[in-house]
Amino acid sequence: MTAIPLSWWVTVATALFVIGLYATLTRKNAIAVLIGLELMLNSANINFVAFNRYITPNQVGGQIFAVFVIAIAAAEAAVALAIIIATYRRRATVDVEDIDSMKF
């Protein structure tokens, strides 16, 4: 057993998730919203790997899911930034409050 209790990892992951949520909810810039999303995905990764280490130390299921999360985050970041660049070229803004033509 390591010297670090599992609850520390869970606390850090929760704090990082809440910080990411705050960034996502409050920022006006679409890129800053994306940064908040990356923080939330990373906090999920801490949980995956920590529970893998503390509950099933001789298997790697949690680490495999963390790899999947990283791959999906890479795909998501690429598509999101492409959309932001295309929107900026067409409308000269990356403010999510101005991009509301699909709002009901």
Add this chain to the structure above:
Amino acid sequence: MTEQIIFFIFTLLVLGGGIGIVTTKNLYYSALFLSLTLSGMAGYFVLLNAGFLAAVQVVVYVGAIAILILFAIMLSRRMMTADEPQTNRQTWLAAIVSPLLFVALLVVVLQINWPLSTAAPTGDTLLLLGLSFLGSYVIPFEVISVLLLVALVGAIILARDTSTDTGRKG
């Protein structure tokens, strides 16, 4: 004891970077704080006996995603000016809801008695990971490869400047 000190150092990096992301007004600094947080995460993975993930974290997150975000910020430079407000009207609401969610999640999660295992961790995680990726997880592995390919092709098509396209119409 040493592990705890290392944990605190990396926590300082991760949470300090996170706080920096939400407090700084300059978006460029936000992205740099993001790479600080992501580097701290790589240290976490080493502490959790996941060396391969630490390498992947540095290569994919710090090396690719953070740099991609920096490029996107520089390409849409107009919003980078720090003199206009960077937050929207629901800031106060989010400032109330986020700490409440933090406390609520912690209260729930810390109550649970997790079935902790005291078995020694495997030394060679890389071997196990490789066997799993080409064994029981081969279908998700292939699906994620196709997803990445589709996403990158889609990103190129979305970001392409069609007005200067002199090639044949497609």
